Amino acid sequence: xxxxxxxxxxxxxxxxxxxxxxxxxxxxxxxxxxxxxxxxxxxxxxxxxxxxxxxxxxxxxxxxxxxxxxxxxxxxxxxxxxxxxxxxxxxxxxxxxxxxxxxxxxxxxxxxxxxxxxxxxxxxxxxxxxxxxxxxxxxxxxxxxxxxxxxxxxxxxxxxxxxxxxxxxxxxxxxxxxxxxxxxxxxxxxx
Numbered sequence: 001x002x003x004x005x006x007x008x009x010x011x012x013x014x015x016x017x018x019x020x021x022x023x024x025x026x027x028x029x030x031x032x033x034x035x036x037x038x039x040x041x042x043x044x045x046x047x048x049x050x051x052x053x054x055x056x057x058x059x060x061x062x063x064x065x066x067x068x069x070x071x072x073x074x075x076x077x078x079x080x081x082x083x084x085x086x087x088x089x090x091x092x093x094x095x096x097x098x099x100x101x102x103x104x105x106x107x108x109x110x111x112x113x114x115x116x117x118x119x120x121x122x123x124x125x126x127x128x129x130x131x132x133x134x135x136x137x138x139x140x141x142x143x144x145x146x147x148x149x150x151x152x153x154x155x156x157x158x159x160x161x162x163x164x165x166x167x168x169x170x171x172x173x174x175x176x177x178x179x180x181x182x183x184x185x186x187x188x189x190x191x
Contacts, residue, residue: 007062090124136156137161
């Protein structure tokens with residue numbers, strides 16, 4: 001069984017889709033609830049209104065937008081089928097703290113694939129759990145934003161980074177972009 005629930009945020013309507021094994025998808029920034037539900041049912045036609053399973057992830061999203069760093073990430077995540085490479089990239093991205101940014105090349109180096117910065121971008125584009133796995137905190141080495149696959153694209157990415165206090169990324173003033181961070185744990189496991 002799969003359930004969904006929705007919440008209105010400062011960036012638009014967002015949804016959480018979850019099963020008994022954990023949060024499966026976060027859908028971001030639709031202009032209204034109707035567009036959001038259409039997106040949910042396109043991906044999960046068997047979805048039912050939440051029976052409490054989505055509550056923790058919805059609280060996370062609400063706290064993220066209201067309190068920022070105080071938000072505790074949901075413990076049970078089930079992003080579904082993914083390659084081992086994608087899971088390594090998501091693990092690395094999941095460790096980037098609120099208010100910090102890292103580069104695609106940094107993640108590539110952390111997972112032992114220093115020449116794979118572009119592949120890191122592709123893996124982040126397939127991230128089914130944006131904000132929970134903060135792919136918006138990953139930027140290009142030249143200070144540009146790179147891409148963002150959620151509705152609103154890089155404009156939404158810019159708004160999320162601004163919300164976290166990461167400013168002027170594109171102008172080259174890469175405040176809070178650190179290179180002193182090591183991946184030490186695994187959130188996503190290959191099944």
